[in-house]
Amino acid sequence: xxxxxxxxxxxxxxxxxxxxxxxxxxxxxxxxxxxxxxxxxxxxxxxxxxxxxxxxxxxxxxxxxxxxxxxxxxxxxxxxxxxxxxxxxxxxxxxxxxxxxxxxxxxxxxxxxxxxxxxxxxxxxxxxxxxxxxxxxxxxxxxxxxxxxxxxxxxxxxxxxxxxxxxxxxxxxxxxxxxxxxxxxxxxxxxxxxxxxxxxxxxxxxxxxxxxxxxxxxxxxxxxxxxxxxxxxxxxxxxxxxxxxxxxxxxxxxxxxxxxxxxxxxxxxxxxxxxxxxxxxxxxxxxxxxxxxxxxxxxxxxxxxxxxxxxxxxxxxxxxxxxxxxxxxxxxxxxxxxxxxxxxxxxxxxxxxxxxxxxxxxxxxxxxxxxxxxxxxxxxxxxxxxxxxxxxxxxxxxxxxxxxxxxxxxxxxxxxxxxxxxxxxxxxxxxxxxxxxxxxxxxxxxxxxxxxxxxxxxxxxxxxxxxxx
Numbered sequence: 285x286x287x288x289x290x291x292x293x294x295x296x297x298x299x300x301x302x303x304x305x306x307x308x309x310x311x312x313x314x315x316x317x318x319x320x321x322x323x324x325x326x327x328x329x330x331x332x333x334x335x336x337x338x339x340x341x342x343x344x345x346x347x348x349x350x351x352x353x354x355x356x357x358x359x360x361x362x363x364x365x366x367x368x369x370x371x372x373x374x375x376x377x378x379x380x381x382x383x384x385x386x387x388x389x390x391x392x393x394x395x396x397x398x399x400x401x402x403x404x405x406x407x408x409x410x411x412x413x414x415x416x417x418x419x420x421x422x423x424x425x426x427x428x429x430x431x432x433x434x435x436x437x438x439x440x441x442x443x444x445x446x447x448x449x450x451x452x453x454x455x456x457x458x459x460x461x462x463x464x465x466x467x468x469x470x471x472x473x474x475x476x477x478x479x480x481x482x483x484x485x486x487x488x489x490x491x492x493x494x495x496x497x498x499x500x501x502x503x504x505x506x507x508x509x510x511x512x513x514x515x516x517x518x519x520x521x522x523x524x525x526x527x528x529x530x531x532x533x534x535x536x537x538x539x540x541x542x543x544x545x546x547x548x549x550x551x552x553x554x555x556x557x558x559x560x561x562x563x564x565x566x567x568x569x570x571x572x573x574x575x576x577x578x579x580x581x582x583x584x585x586x587x588x589x590x591x592x593x594x595x596x597x598x599x600x601x602x603x604x605x606x607x608x609x610x611x612x613x614x615x616x617x618x619x620x621x622x623x624x625x626x627x628x629x630x631x632x633x634x635x636x637x638x639x640x641x642x643x644x645x646x647x648x649x650x651x652x653x654x655x656x657x658x659x660x661x662x663x664x665x666x667x668x669x670x671x672x673x674x675x676x677x678x679x680x681x682x683x684x685x686x687x688x689x690x691x692x693x694x695x696x697x698x699x700x701x702x703x704x705x706x707x708x709x710x711x712x713x714x715x716x717x718x719x720x721x722x723x724x725x726x727x728x729x730x731x732x733x734x735x736x737x738x739x740x741x742x743x744x745x746x747x748x749x750x751x752x753x
Contacts, residue, residue: 324432375407375408422449578613
């Protein structure tokens, strides 16, 4: 007998078995109980969150032969339930929209809706990846989807809701499936391993649930890999063989060199990271994940549930997180993401990587514009400047300062010189009428009024009114 992968073997068979979608389960249960079943449903969400499984469960609830009406808990043993679970029931038609995108395919579907089910109560159409249908196909589906025969139900599934036309969305009930939390995935993995009689270390389950990024199918696929290698017990070392952790010693050494601002040592650490066969793109992903962990520790603390680090390097992570501020870590992550995009199409990826690492090693030499302004004002903390700006904003019009003009006979095309003292301009007294008239006659002001479509006129009028009063 062929081996059945975990993702198929432990696929949900009833609404009670669906993981992490309590709101959707409650809505469907109430709809079945109150006999308020809609003719069309649209399930959207990322991969591996239960869209197709829920569609099949709903089809079984509608067509279970053991009961005379739709039920919340189908028997899962009758012929209809078994064939629906296998995807081969004659009255539940599963269509892959990715390979049936044309208008002719939809016309055949539409024409077949007039036929009554062979043995079940409803003829159910499950259209997977419905966003792949062409515009003409969507248009051909509109009328049937809005007013289908009483014996027809539509269940649409998509991973890209924004590509489904609004005219389709308005004709169905929409359910957005949420990514599963690491805790929900970890609990389900623990249950599956108990059924399989396989022991596993908790750090392994926690790591797999994090790597799954909200997808139960991804988690079960990775778990299948681990079981193939580890046999009867899953240990942390097995996970390292399949997918090396991003928190390894080489990355830790590289980040340590970056924190010290040692460019030469940082480049040597980069060379050691790449010498193990790791691609540049994978290196960027690993380093970004490492820096993200430092950022989370810096902002949320090492004990936050958002932080997933092995106990072996936890002290080192905590110590390194204190050597950067959050803004610097955000800057480093954005630079690495830009590098990852560039190396995909560049033939000089290694040179770009070397340049980026050098740039990151000098990150501490960069300052934000706000910090620079505070330094220029002699107030590193920015307290005095904040008070002064707030007071100015409350009491002074934005253009209440006198306009410094140059001679009207200056060479054509020349620009006004820079204002030497911005703060003195901000707190100066309101202009008198002569200043306002001179400002209006200045060619630069006229040019600005033209460019801004006269929006400065009202500002000048307010200044003139203040001068007259």
